[in-house]
Amino acid sequence: MADLMLETKNLGISFGGLKAVQDVNLKVQKNELYGLVGPNGAGKTTVFNMLTGVYQPTTGTFYLDGEELKGKSQEKINHKGIARTFQNIRLFNNMSVIRNVLVALHNQPEFKYNPFDAMLHTPRYYDVEVRMRDKAKEILDVFGLVDERNNLACNLSYGTQRRLEIARALATNPKLLLLDEPAAGMNPNETAELMSIVKGIRDRFDLTVLLIEHDMKFVSGLCDEVTVLNFGTTLAQGTTAEALNNPEVIRAYIGG
Amino acid sequence: MSTIMDGLSLGAIYALIALGYTMVYGIAKMLNFAHGDIIMVGAYAILTSLQLTGNPYLAVVVSIVVCTASGVIIERLAYKPLRGASPLAVLITAIGVSFFLQAVAQLIYGSKSQSISLPDFGKVAIGDVKINVSTILTLVIGGVIMTALTLFVKKTRTGRAMQAVSEDKGAALLMGVNVNRIIMVTFAIGSMLAAFASLFYLMQIPSITPTLGSMPGIKAFTAAVIGGIGSIPGAMLGGVLLGLIEKICLSIPKIAPYTTSIEFSLLIVILLVKPIGLLGKKIREKV
Numbered sequence: 075m076a077d078l079m080l081e082t083k084n085l086g087i088s089f090g091g092l093k094a095v096q097d098v099n100l101k102v103q104k105n106e107l108y109g110l111v112g113p114n115g116a117g118k119t120t121v122f123n124m125l126t127g128v129y130q131p132t133t134g135t136f137y138l139d140g141e142e143l144k145g146k147s148q149e150k151i152n153h154k155g156i157a158r159t160f161q162n163i164r165l166f167n168n169m170s171v172i173r174n175v176l177v178a179l180h181n182q183p184e185f186k187y188n189p190f191d192a193m194l195h196t197p198r199y200y201d202v203e204v205r206m207r208d209k210a211k212e213i214l215d216v217f218g219l220v221d222e223r224n225n226l227a228c229n230l231s232y233g234t235q236r237r238l239e240i241a242r243a244l245a246t247n248p249k250l251l252l253l254d255e256p257a258a259g260m261n262p263n264e265t266a267e268l269m270s271i272v273k274g275i276r277d278r279f280d281l282t283v284l285l286i287e288h289d290m291k292f293v294s295g296l297c298d299e300v301t302v303l304n305f306g307t308t309l310a311q312g313t314t315a316e317a318l319n320n321p322e323v324i325r326a327y328i329g330g
Numbered sequence: 331m332s333t334i335m336d337g338l339s340l341g342a343i344y345a346l347i348a349l350g351y352t353m354v355y356g357i358a359k360m361l362n363f364a365h366g367d368i369i370m371v372g373a374y375a376i377l378t379s380l381q382l383t384g385n386p387y388l389a390v391v392v393s394i395v396v397c398t399a400s401g402v403i404i405e406r407l408a409y410k411p412l413r414g415a416s417p418l419a420v421l422i423t424a425i426g427v428s429f430f431l432q433a434v435a436q437l438i439y440g441s442k443s444q445s446i447s448l449p450d451f452g453k454v455a456i457g458d459v460k461i462n463v464s465t466i467l468t469l470v471i472g473g474v475i476m477t478a479l480t481l482f483v484k485k486t487r488t489g490r491a492m493q494a495v496s497e498d499k500g501a502a503l504l505m506g507v508n509v510n511r512i513i514m515v516t517f518a519i520g521s522m523l524a525a526f527a528s529l530f531y532l533m534q535i536p537s538i539t540p541t542l543g544s545m546p547g548i549k550a551f552t553a554a555v556i557g558g559i560g561s562i563p564g565a566m567l568g569g570v571l572l573g574l575i576e577k578i579c580l581s582i583p584k585i586a587p588y589t590t591s592i593e594f595s596l597l598i599v600i601l602l603v604k605p606i607g608l609l610g611k612k613i614r615e616k617v
Contacts, residue, residue: 202487
Protein backbone atom coordinates (compact mmCIF):
# COMPACT_ATOMS: atom_id res chain seq x y z
CA MET A 75 0.00 0.00 0.00
CA ALA A 76 2.73 2.39 0.92
CA ASP A 77 4.08 2.81 -2.56
CA LEU A 78 0.64 3.32 -4.09
CA MET A 79 0.31 6.95 -5.16
CA LEU A 80 -3.22 7.00 -6.54
CA GLU A 81 -5.95 4.50 -5.95
CA THR A 82 -9.53 4.80 -7.15
CA LYS A 83 -12.20 2.47 -5.89
CA ASN A 84 -15.28 1.95 -8.08
CA LEU A 85 -15.10 5.59 -9.11
CA GLY A 86 -18.15 6.60 -11.09
CA ILE A 87 -20.40 9.53 -11.97
CA SER A 88 -23.83 9.90 -13.48
CA PHE A 89 -25.27 12.99 -15.07
CA GLY A 90 -29.00 12.57 -14.55
CA GLY A 91 -29.69 9.07 -15.83
CA LEU A 92 -26.54 8.87 -17.91
CA LYS A 93 -23.76 6.86 -16.33
CA ALA A 94 -20.81 8.68 -17.79
CA VAL A 95 -18.15 6.71 -15.94
CA GLN A 96 -18.61 3.55 -13.90
CA ASP A 97 -16.44 1.46 -11.64
CA VAL A 98 -13.03 2.78 -12.54
CA ASN A 99 -10.38 1.11 -10.40
CA LEU A 100 -6.93 2.53 -10.93
CA LYS A 101 -3.83 1.61 -8.99
CA VAL A 102 -0.98 3.92 -9.85
CA GLN A 103 2.36 3.18 -8.21
CA LYS A 104 4.65 5.90 -6.98
CA ASN A 105 6.87 7.35 -9.77
CA GLU A 106 4.94 5.44 -12.38
CA LEU A 107 3.96 6.82 -15.78
CA TYR A 108 0.40 5.62 -16.22
CA GLY A 109 -1.73 5.97 -19.33
CA LEU A 110 -5.49 6.42 -19.60
CA VAL A 111 -6.62 5.72 -23.14
CA GLY A 112 -9.84 5.06 -25.00
CA PRO A 113 -11.95 6.35 -27.89
CA ASN A 114 -13.44 9.83 -27.82
CA GLY A 115 -16.24 10.15 -25.30
CA ALA A 116 -15.01 7.21 -23.23
CA GLY A 117 -14.91 9.34 -20.08
CA LYS A 118 -11.18 9.93 -19.67
CA THR A 119 -11.39 13.66 -19.05
CA THR A 120 -14.37 13.03 -16.77
CA VAL A 121 -12.10 10.85 -14.63
CA PHE A 122 -9.61 13.74 -14.49
CA ASN A 123 -12.40 16.11 -13.52
CA MET A 124 -13.38 13.82 -10.65
CA LEU A 125 -9.80 13.47 -9.48
CA THR A 126 -9.37 17.25 -9.37
CA GLY A 127 -12.69 18.00 -7.70
CA VAL A 128 -14.32 19.70 -10.70
CA TYR A 129 -16.99 16.96 -10.60
CA GLN A 130 -18.04 15.14 -7.46
CA PRO A 131 -18.10 11.38 -8.04
CA THR A 132 -21.53 9.84 -7.45
CA THR A 133 -20.08 6.45 -6.56
CA GLY A 134 -16.76 5.23 -5.24
CA THR A 135 -13.85 7.20 -3.91
CA PHE A 136 -10.16 7.85 -4.47
CA TYR A 137 -7.01 8.10 -2.40
CA LEU A 138 -3.80 10.03 -2.97
CA ASP A 139 -0.85 8.60 -1.13
CA GLY A 140 -3.25 6.82 1.24
CA GLU A 141 -5.40 9.88 1.97
CA GLU A 142 -9.00 10.03 0.85
CA LEU A 143 -9.62 13.18 -1.19
CA LYS A 144 -13.18 12.66 -2.40
CA GLY A 145 -15.44 15.58 -1.58
CA LYS A 146 -12.60 18.08 -1.11
CA SER A 147 -12.72 21.36 -3.01
CA GLN A 148 -10.65 21.96 -6.12
CA GLU A 149 -8.02 24.13 -4.52
CA LYS A 150 -7.72 21.79 -1.50
CA ILE A 151 -7.08 18.84 -3.78
CA ASN A 152 -4.44 20.89 -5.53
CA HIS A 153 -2.78 21.68 -2.21
CA LYS A 154 -2.83 17.98 -1.34
CA GLY A 155 -0.77 17.32 -4.44
CA ILE A 156 -2.78 16.76 -7.61
CA ALA A 157 -2.15 19.18 -10.48
CA ARG A 158 -3.36 18.99 -14.04
CA THR A 159 -3.22 20.40 -17.54
CA PHE A 160 -6.19 20.82 -19.83
CA GLN A 161 -7.23 19.27 -23.10
CA ASN A 162 -7.98 22.74 -24.42
CA ILE A 163 -5.17 24.94 -23.22
CA ARG A 164 -6.29 27.19 -20.39
CA LEU A 165 -3.38 29.47 -19.64
CA PHE A 166 -3.83 32.94 -18.18
CA ASN A 167 -3.51 34.42 -21.65
CA ASN A 168 -3.00 38.07 -20.81
CA MET A 169 -0.35 37.38 -18.22
CA SER A 170 3.34 36.93 -18.92
CA VAL A 171 4.88 33.48 -18.96
CA ILE A 172 6.60 33.92 -15.62
CA ARG A 173 3.47 35.37 -14.02
CA ASN A 174 1.54 32.26 -15.01
CA VAL A 175 4.05 30.21 -13.05
CA LEU A 176 4.14 32.66 -10.13
CA VAL A 177 0.39 32.32 -9.63
CA ALA A 178 0.81 28.59 -9.34
CA LEU A 179 3.56 29.01 -6.73
CA HIS A 180 1.20 31.26 -4.78
CA ASN A 181 -0.13 28.80 -2.22
CA GLN A 182 3.00 27.11 -1.04
CA PRO A 183 3.79 27.75 2.61
CA GLU A 184 7.40 28.72 1.91
CA PHE A 185 6.19 31.62 -0.24
CA LYS A 186 3.79 33.22 2.23
CA TYR A 187 3.80 36.74 3.58
CA ASN A 188 1.05 38.73 5.21
CA PRO A 189 -0.73 41.87 3.97
CA PHE A 190 1.49 44.10 6.11
CA ASP A 191 4.61 42.74 4.47
CA ALA A 192 3.05 43.53 1.11
CA MET A 193 1.96 47.02 2.13
CA LEU A 194 5.17 48.05 3.85
CA HIS A 195 7.51 46.15 1.54
CA THR A 196 9.31 44.53 4.45
CA PRO A 197 12.51 42.54 3.91
CA ARG A 198 10.36 39.41 4.06
CA TYR A 199 8.34 40.65 1.08
CA TYR A 200 11.48 41.10 -1.01
CA ASP A 201 12.94 37.83 0.19
CA VAL A 202 9.82 35.86 -0.75
CA GLU A 203 9.38 37.62 -4.08
CA VAL A 204 13.00 37.00 -5.04
CA ARG A 205 12.85 33.34 -4.05
CA MET A 206 9.58 32.92 -5.94
CA ARG A 207 11.13 34.37 -9.07
CA ASP A 208 14.16 32.10 -8.75
CA LYS A 209 11.95 29.07 -8.32
CA ALA A 210 9.80 30.09 -11.29
CA LYS A 211 12.90 30.53 -13.45
CA GLU A 212 14.19 27.14 -12.36
CA ILE A 213 10.94 25.50 -13.48
CA LEU A 214 10.81 27.46 -16.74
CA ASP A 215 14.39 26.41 -17.42
CA VAL A 216 13.40 22.74 -17.43
CA PHE A 217 10.96 23.51 -20.23
CA GLY A 218 13.31 25.80 -22.15
CA LEU A 219 11.04 28.76 -21.49
CA VAL A 220 13.35 31.10 -19.58
CA ASP A 221 13.97 33.36 -22.58
CA GLU A 222 10.23 33.64 -23.18
CA ARG A 223 9.44 34.60 -19.60
CA ASN A 224 8.35 38.18 -20.26
CA ASN A 225 6.19 37.39 -23.27
CA LEU A 226 2.45 37.17 -22.91
CA ALA A 227 1.20 33.60 -22.79
CA CYS A 228 -1.20 34.19 -25.69
CA ASN A 229 1.69 35.10 -27.99
CA LEU A 230 3.44 31.74 -27.63
CA SER A 231 3.22 29.05 -30.26
CA TYR A 232 0.88 26.16 -29.63
CA GLY A 233 3.52 23.63 -28.64
CA THR A 234 5.15 26.18 -26.32
CA GLN A 235 1.81 26.92 -24.68
CA ARG A 236 1.41 23.20 -23.97
CA ARG A 237 4.84 23.16 -22.33
CA LEU A 238 4.01 26.24 -20.27
CA GLU A 239 0.82 24.58 -19.07
CA ILE A 240 2.84 21.64 -17.75
CA ALA A 241 5.32 24.06 -16.16
CA ARG A 242 2.49 25.92 -14.45
CA ALA A 243 0.98 22.69 -13.12
CA LEU A 244 4.41 21.63 -11.83
CA ALA A 245 4.78 24.90 -9.97
CA THR A 246 1.98 23.89 -7.59
CA ASN A 247 4.42 21.23 -6.33
CA PRO A 248 2.28 18.16 -7.01
CA LYS A 249 2.86 14.53 -6.14
CA LEU A 250 0.62 13.44 -8.98
CA LEU A 251 0.53 15.22 -12.32
CA LEU A 252 -2.46 14.71 -14.62
CA LEU A 253 -1.77 15.47 -18.27
CA ASP A 254 -4.82 15.71 -20.53
CA GLU A 255 -3.69 14.99 -24.09
CA PRO A 256 -0.32 16.70 -23.74
CA ALA A 257 0.76 15.79 -27.26
CA ALA A 258 -2.42 16.88 -29.02
CA GLY A 259 -1.65 19.10 -31.99
CA MET A 260 2.09 18.61 -31.74
CA ASN A 261 4.30 17.56 -34.64
CA PRO A 262 6.45 14.40 -34.34
CA ASN A 263 9.52 16.38 -33.26
CA GLU A 264 7.64 18.21 -30.54
CA THR A 265 6.08 14.92 -29.39
CA ALA A 266 9.49 13.27 -29.08
CA GLU A 267 10.78 16.26 -27.15
CA LEU A 268 7.73 16.16 -24.89
CA MET A 269 8.35 12.48 -24.13
CA SER A 270 11.81 13.22 -22.84
CA ILE A 271 10.51 16.21 -20.87
CA VAL A 272 7.84 14.09 -19.16
CA LYS A 273 10.42 11.45 -18.24
CA GLY A 274 12.82 14.14 -17.10
CA ILE A 275 10.39 15.88 -14.77
CA ARG A 276 9.26 12.55 -13.33
CA ASP A 277 12.82 11.87 -12.21
CA ARG A 278 13.71 15.42 -11.26
CA PHE A 279 10.60 16.28 -9.29
CA ASP A 280 9.88 12.80 -7.94
CA LEU A 281 6.50 12.72 -9.69
CA THR A 282 3.85 10.24 -10.55
CA VAL A 283 2.19 10.97 -13.89
CA LEU A 284 -1.24 9.95 -15.12
CA LEU A 285 -1.83 10.92 -18.71
CA ILE A 286 -4.57 10.82 -21.32
CA GLU A 287 -3.32 10.48 -24.88
CA HIS A 288 -4.49 9.31 -28.28
CA ASP A 289 -1.04 9.08 -29.80
CA MET A 290 -0.30 5.38 -29.24
CA LYS A 291 3.36 5.79 -30.05
CA PHE A 292 3.56 8.32 -27.25
CA VAL A 293 1.69 6.05 -24.83
CA SER A 294 3.62 2.89 -25.58
CA GLY A 295 6.93 4.74 -25.56
CA LEU A 296 6.27 6.32 -22.19
CA CYS A 297 3.76 4.50 -20.02
CA ASP A 298 4.46 1.52 -17.82
CA GLU A 299 0.82 0.60 -17.42
CA VAL A 300 -2.43 1.68 -19.02
CA THR A 301 -6.15 1.49 -18.43
CA VAL A 302 -8.41 1.48 -21.48
CA LEU A 303 -11.85 3.03 -21.08
CA ASN A 304 -14.76 2.61 -23.45
CA PHE A 305 -18.25 4.02 -22.89
CA GLY A 306 -17.33 4.86 -19.32
CA THR A 307 -16.28 1.37 -18.30
CA THR A 308 -12.91 -0.31 -18.04
CA LEU A 309 -12.18 -2.33 -21.13
CA ALA A 310 -8.67 -3.49 -20.35
CA GLN A 311 -5.99 -2.84 -17.79
CA GLY A 312 -2.39 -3.91 -17.40
CA THR A 313 1.06 -3.34 -18.82
CA THR A 314 1.05 -1.15 -21.86
CA ALA A 315 1.94 -3.76 -24.47
CA GLU A 316 -0.54 -6.24 -23.09
CA ALA A 317 -3.49 -3.90 -22.83
CA LEU A 318 -2.99 -2.22 -26.18
CA ASN A 319 -2.82 -5.56 -28.00
CA ASN A 320 -5.99 -6.82 -26.39
CA PRO A 321 -8.37 -7.71 -29.28
CA GLU A 322 -11.29 -5.91 -27.60
CA VAL A 323 -9.25 -2.73 -27.36
CA ILE A 324 -8.31 -2.93 -31.01
CA ARG A 325 -11.96 -3.46 -31.86
CA ALA A 326 -13.08 -0.47 -29.80
CA TYR A 327 -10.55 1.77 -31.49
CA ILE A 328 -10.68 0.56 -35.06
CA GLY A 329 -14.16 -0.88 -35.11
CA GLY A 330 -15.13 -4.19 -36.64
CA MET B 331 -8.31 76.77 -12.51
CA SER B 332 -10.44 76.16 -9.44
CA THR B 333 -13.03 74.45 -11.68
CA ILE B 334 -10.34 72.09 -12.90
CA MET B 335 -9.23 71.34 -9.33
CA ASP B 336 -12.83 70.76 -8.24
CA GLY B 337 -13.36 68.54 -11.25
CA LEU B 338 -10.27 66.52 -10.52
CA SER B 339 -11.26 65.99 -6.92
CA LEU B 340 -14.83 65.01 -7.83
CA GLY B 341 -13.22 62.77 -10.42
CA ALA B 342 -11.09 61.17 -7.72
CA ILE B 343 -14.27 60.37 -5.76
CA TYR B 344 -15.93 58.84 -8.82
CA ALA B 345 -12.74 56.95 -9.58
CA LEU B 346 -12.60 55.46 -6.08
CA ILE B 347 -16.19 54.24 -6.39
CA ALA B 348 -15.71 53.10 -9.98
CA LEU B 349 -12.74 50.98 -8.84
CA GLY B 350 -15.10 49.03 -6.60
CA TYR B 351 -17.44 48.33 -9.51
CA THR B 352 -14.71 47.44 -11.92
CA MET B 353 -12.71 45.18 -9.58
CA VAL B 354 -15.76 43.19 -8.54
CA TYR B 355 -16.82 42.92 -12.17
CA GLY B 356 -13.36 41.86 -13.29
CA ILE B 357 -13.07 39.16 -10.68
CA ALA B 358 -16.55 37.93 -9.79
CA LYS B 359 -18.03 38.85 -13.21
CA MET B 360 -20.97 40.55 -11.55
CA LEU B 361 -22.32 44.08 -11.41
CA ASN B 362 -22.62 44.96 -7.75
CA PHE B 363 -25.34 47.59 -7.86
CA ALA B 364 -25.35 47.75 -4.08
CA HIS B 365 -21.86 49.26 -4.25
CA GLY B 366 -23.16 52.84 -4.30
CA ASP B 367 -25.08 52.20 -1.09
CA ILE B 368 -21.88 51.21 0.68
CA ILE B 369 -21.00 54.91 0.40
CA MET B 370 -24.23 55.70 2.23
CA VAL B 371 -23.36 53.10 4.89
CA GLY B 372 -19.97 54.75 5.28
CA ALA B 373 -21.55 58.20 5.57
CA TYR B 374 -23.91 57.12 8.35
CA ALA B 375 -21.03 55.36 10.08
CA ILE B 376 -19.12 58.65 10.10
CA LEU B 377 -22.20 60.52 11.33
CA THR B 378 -22.95 58.13 14.20
CA SER B 379 -19.42 57.78 15.46
CA LEU B 380 -18.94 61.53 15.20
CA GLN B 381 -22.04 62.05 17.33
CA LEU B 382 -20.86 59.47 19.85
CA THR B 383 -17.20 60.38 20.17
CA GLY B 384 -16.82 63.76 18.54
CA ASN B 385 -13.49 62.66 17.13
CA PRO B 386 -13.50 62.99 13.32
CA TYR B 387 -10.38 60.88 12.83
CA LEU B 388 -11.81 58.02 14.83
CA ALA B 389 -15.01 58.39 12.79
CA VAL B 390 -13.06 57.89 9.58
CA VAL B 391 -11.47 54.70 10.93
CA VAL B 392 -14.86 53.41 12.09
CA SER B 393 -16.37 54.11 8.69
CA ILE B 394 -13.59 52.21 6.93
CA VAL B 395 -14.07 49.22 9.21
CA VAL B 396 -17.86 49.29 8.88
CA CYS B 397 -17.75 49.57 5.08
CA THR B 398 -15.20 46.80 4.67
CA ALA B 399 -17.13 44.54 6.99
CA SER B 400 -20.46 45.19 5.32
CA GLY B 401 -18.94 44.56 1.89
CA VAL B 402 -17.61 41.20 3.04
CA ILE B 403 -20.83 40.25 4.84
CA ILE B 404 -23.00 41.17 1.85
CA GLU B 405 -20.82 39.07 -0.41
CA ARG B 406 -20.98 36.18 2.04
CA LEU B 407 -24.72 36.21 2.61
CA ALA B 408 -26.17 37.48 -0.65
CA TYR B 409 -23.75 36.71 -3.49
CA LYS B 410 -21.77 33.64 -2.45
CA PRO B 411 -24.80 31.32 -2.43
CA LEU B 412 -25.42 32.43 -6.02
CA ARG B 413 -21.98 31.54 -7.32
CA GLY B 414 -22.60 29.83 -10.64
CA ALA B 415 -26.17 31.11 -10.91
CA SER B 416 -27.24 33.05 -14.00
CA PRO B 417 -25.83 36.59 -14.16
CA LEU B 418 -29.36 37.96 -14.24
CA ALA B 419 -30.22 36.38 -10.87
CA VAL B 420 -27.08 37.90 -9.35
CA LEU B 421 -27.88 41.29 -10.85
CA ILE B 422 -31.42 41.27 -9.42
CA THR B 423 -30.00 40.22 -6.05
CA ALA B 424 -27.59 43.15 -6.12
CA ILE B 425 -30.44 45.56 -6.80
CA GLY B 426 -32.35 43.91 -3.95
CA VAL B 427 -29.40 44.38 -1.60
CA SER B 428 -29.29 48.03 -2.63
CA PHE B 429 -32.97 48.54 -1.70
CA PHE B 430 -32.43 46.58 1.49
CA LEU B 431 -29.57 48.83 2.62
CA GLN B 432 -31.56 51.97 1.83
CA ALA B 433 -34.58 50.66 3.73
CA VAL B 434 -32.50 49.73 6.77
CA ALA B 435 -30.91 53.18 6.81
CA GLN B 436 -34.35 54.74 6.59
CA LEU B 437 -35.57 52.63 9.52
CA ILE B 438 -32.65 53.63 11.70
CA TYR B 439 -32.09 57.24 10.70
CA GLY B 440 -35.38 58.26 9.08
CA SER B 441 -35.64 59.65 5.57
CA LYS B 442 -34.89 63.26 6.42
CA SER B 443 -31.53 64.59 5.41
CA GLN B 444 -29.08 65.08 8.24
CA SER B 445 -26.20 67.45 8.14
CA ILE B 446 -22.76 66.66 9.34
CA SER B 447 -19.97 68.99 10.34
CA LEU B 448 -16.55 67.78 9.40
CA PRO B 449 -13.54 69.87 10.31
CA ASP B 450 -13.07 72.72 7.87
CA PHE B 451 -9.52 72.85 6.62
CA GLY B 452 -9.99 76.29 5.10
CA LYS B 453 -8.58 77.45 1.82
CA VAL B 454 -5.15 78.03 0.40
CA ALA B 455 -4.21 80.42 -2.33
CA ILE B 456 -2.37 79.07 -5.30
CA GLY B 457 -1.39 82.05 -7.41
CA ASP B 458 -4.48 84.23 -7.26
CA VAL B 459 -7.09 81.48 -6.95
CA LYS B 460 -8.26 80.11 -3.62
CA ILE B 461 -8.73 76.39 -3.35
CA ASN B 462 -10.32 74.34 -0.60
CA VAL B 463 -7.77 72.31 1.31
CA SER B 464 -10.27 69.45 1.35
CA THR B 465 -10.20 69.42 -2.45
CA ILE B 466 -6.43 69.08 -2.42
CA LEU B 467 -6.63 66.40 0.29
CA THR B 468 -9.12 64.44 -1.80
CA LEU B 469 -6.83 64.62 -4.80
CA VAL B 470 -3.68 63.64 -2.93
CA ILE B 471 -5.15 60.84 -0.83
CA GLY B 472 -7.17 59.55 -3.80
CA GLY B 473 -4.02 59.50 -5.90
CA VAL B 474 -2.03 57.69 -3.22
CA ILE B 475 -4.75 55.05 -2.76
CA MET B 476 -4.99 54.42 -6.49
CA THR B 477 -1.23 54.12 -6.87
CA ALA B 478 -1.10 51.71 -3.94
CA LEU B 479 -3.88 49.62 -5.45
CA THR B 480 -2.13 49.43 -8.82
CA LEU B 481 1.09 48.31 -7.13
CA PHE B 482 -0.82 45.81 -5.03
CA VAL B 483 -2.35 44.13 -8.08
CA LYS B 484 0.92 44.20 -10.03
CA LYS B 485 3.42 43.21 -7.40
CA THR B 486 1.93 40.95 -4.76
CA ARG B 487 0.90 37.33 -4.54
CA THR B 488 -2.72 38.18 -3.87
CA GLY B 489 -2.72 40.64 -6.77
CA ARG B 490 -1.42 37.98 -9.12
CA ALA B 491 -4.03 35.54 -7.88
CA MET B 492 -6.71 38.18 -8.50
CA GLN B 493 -5.58 38.59 -12.07
CA ALA B 494 -5.55 34.83 -12.53
CA VAL B 495 -9.10 34.51 -11.19
CA SER B 496 -10.29 37.26 -13.48
CA GLU B 497 -8.72 35.50 -16.49
CA ASP B 498 -9.97 31.98 -15.85
CA LYS B 499 -11.66 31.09 -12.61
CA GLY B 500 -11.66 27.35 -13.28
CA ALA B 501 -7.99 27.13 -14.16
CA ALA B 502 -7.09 29.30 -11.16
CA LEU B 503 -8.93 26.91 -8.85
CA LEU B 504 -7.02 23.97 -10.25
CA MET B 505 -3.76 25.83 -9.77
CA GLY B 506 -4.55 25.97 -6.07
CA VAL B 507 -5.89 29.52 -5.86
CA ASN B 508 -8.58 29.89 -3.22
CA VAL B 509 -11.10 31.68 -5.42
CA ASN B 510 -13.61 32.34 -2.63
CA ARG B 511 -10.95 34.08 -0.58
CA ILE B 512 -9.87 36.18 -3.55
CA ILE B 513 -13.45 37.27 -4.21
CA MET B 514 -13.82 38.16 -0.53
CA VAL B 515 -10.63 40.23 -0.62
CA THR B 516 -11.91 42.00 -3.73
CA PHE B 517 -15.15 42.98 -2.03
CA ALA B 518 -13.22 44.10 1.05
CA ILE B 519 -10.92 46.35 -1.00
CA GLY B 520 -13.80 47.73 -3.07
CA SER B 521 -15.79 48.59 0.04
CA MET B 522 -12.77 50.13 1.73
CA LEU B 523 -12.35 52.43 -1.27
CA ALA B 524 -16.06 53.29 -0.99
CA ALA B 525 -15.45 54.35 2.62
CA PHE B 526 -12.81 56.82 1.47
CA ALA B 527 -15.16 57.99 -1.27
CA SER B 528 -17.90 58.64 1.25
CA LEU B 529 -15.54 60.67 3.42
CA PHE B 530 -14.47 62.85 0.49
CA TYR B 531 -18.05 63.14 -0.69
CA LEU B 532 -19.15 64.43 2.72
CA MET B 533 -16.33 66.98 2.70
CA GLN B 534 -17.93 68.44 -0.44
CA ILE B 535 -21.62 67.93 0.33
CA PRO B 536 -22.09 67.58 4.10
CA SER B 537 -25.63 66.20 4.20
CA ILE B 538 -26.75 62.59 4.44
CA THR B 539 -29.88 60.80 3.23
CA PRO B 540 -30.56 57.06 2.83
CA THR B 541 -30.38 57.43 -0.96
CA LEU B 542 -27.13 59.37 -0.84
CA GLY B 543 -25.24 56.58 -2.59
CA SER B 544 -27.50 56.21 -5.64
CA MET B 545 -26.38 59.10 -7.80
CA PRO B 546 -22.62 58.90 -7.18
CA GLY B 547 -23.00 55.12 -7.51
CA ILE B 548 -24.61 55.34 -10.91
CA LYS B 549 -22.18 58.02 -12.09
CA ALA B 550 -19.22 55.94 -10.93
CA PHE B 551 -20.68 52.94 -12.72
CA THR B 552 -20.93 55.09 -15.83
CA ALA B 553 -17.31 56.08 -15.30
CA ALA B 554 -16.29 52.43 -15.01
CA VAL B 555 -18.07 51.58 -18.26
CA ILE B 556 -16.61 54.61 -20.06
CA GLY B 557 -13.13 53.55 -18.96
CA GLY B 558 -13.77 49.92 -19.85
CA ILE B 559 -15.33 47.79 -17.14
CA GLY B 560 -12.91 45.31 -15.63
CA SER B 561 -9.93 47.60 -16.20
CA ILE B 562 -8.42 49.32 -13.17
CA PRO B 563 -6.69 52.19 -15.02
CA GLY B 564 -9.90 52.50 -17.06
CA ALA B 565 -11.96 53.13 -13.94
CA MET B 566 -9.53 55.83 -12.80
CA LEU B 567 -9.52 57.52 -16.20
CA GLY B 568 -13.30 57.29 -16.54
CA GLY B 569 -13.83 58.70 -13.06
CA VAL B 570 -11.54 61.68 -13.53
CA LEU B 571 -13.00 62.38 -16.97
CA LEU B 572 -16.55 62.34 -15.67
CA GLY B 573 -15.68 64.53 -12.67
CA LEU B 574 -14.01 67.11 -14.89
CA ILE B 575 -16.89 67.19 -17.34
CA GLU B 576 -19.41 67.56 -14.54
CA LYS B 577 -17.63 70.49 -12.90
CA ILE B 578 -16.87 72.22 -16.19
CA CYS B 579 -20.51 71.93 -17.30
CA LEU B 580 -21.69 73.23 -13.92
CA SER B 581 -19.41 76.24 -14.17
CA ILE B 582 -21.00 77.42 -17.43
CA PRO B 583 -24.43 78.82 -16.48
CA LYS B 584 -26.08 78.08 -19.83
CA ILE B 585 -25.07 74.43 -19.81
CA ALA B 586 -25.33 73.76 -16.07
CA PRO B 587 -28.93 72.44 -16.04
CA TYR B 588 -28.04 69.82 -18.63
CA THR B 589 -24.97 68.50 -16.79
CA THR B 590 -26.32 65.06 -15.94
CA SER B 591 -27.75 64.47 -19.39
CA ILE B 592 -24.44 65.47 -20.94
CA GLU B 593 -22.63 62.95 -18.75
CA PHE B 594 -24.90 60.08 -19.65
CA SER B 595 -24.93 61.07 -23.33
CA LEU B 596 -21.17 60.77 -23.21
CA LEU B 597 -21.65 57.18 -22.05
CA ILE B 598 -23.93 56.44 -25.00
CA VAL B 599 -21.53 58.04 -27.47
CA ILE B 600 -18.56 56.13 -26.12
CA LEU B 601 -20.46 52.86 -26.14
CA LEU B 602 -21.41 53.49 -29.78
CA VAL B 603 -17.87 54.30 -30.86
CA LYS B 604 -15.92 51.95 -28.62
CA PRO B 605 -18.22 49.41 -26.96
CA ILE B 606 -15.47 48.01 -24.74
CA GLY B 607 -14.77 51.41 -23.17
CA LEU B 608 -11.67 53.55 -23.50
CA LEU B 609 -9.20 51.12 -21.94
CA GLY B 610 -11.28 47.94 -22.13
CA LYS B 611 -9.64 44.66 -22.94
CA LYS B 612 -10.09 43.61 -26.51
CA ILE B 613 -11.68 40.22 -26.83
CA ARG B 614 -10.40 38.53 -29.92
CA GLU B 615 -12.38 35.60 -31.11
CA LYS B 616 -10.05 32.76 -32.01
CA VAL B 617 -11.25 30.82 -35.03
